[in-house]
Amino acid sequence: MKVLEERTGRSPSEILVSAALYAENSESLAERRAVAVEFIAARRYLAALSNNVNQLARHANATDEFPEAARTVLTRVRAVADRLNTMLDAMVR
Template structure:
């Protein structure tokens, strides 16, 4: 099952939103070259800036950031759309079968897709439970 790109409106911003009155406090943190590489890699994976990554990670409850929650919600919505499409396909196959047509390869493809989406849901559920 190919991963579809997450639309930018779901993905959100790389930078944090402006705070009313601005941010009066700044913190300077020195890191080694190895730490910088790791921070950059994680920030790119999360599609956020390094400062946002550090602030979210430090202020996260139970190790989960708002970026993580948004990404999880986007994955659930994407999986829900896939499931709705699959239900429609299975319904069309059932309608044809009830009309006397023999189910072809599309039945096997649809059932395999249902198993893949079910596996994706099984993969996402523990993340949802741990985020509570």
């Protein structure tokens, strides 16, 4: 156990929980946490972008013009969505 603690930097209880929960799966608890952290970051970024999209939509509705900045924001939204889809695909495999 001591060797695993030193190699992974994880506590004995985390090692045991990972072994019990993921015995049939090579994915460790630390790896699942890292994926969760990445999902949370992507969700926050997507929320910030959605605020920008709402502001751009209000502007477009009020002036009948589609701002050039909207194209940039929508490109970023698509990139985040693609990133989330890639992460989900990796989790399913």
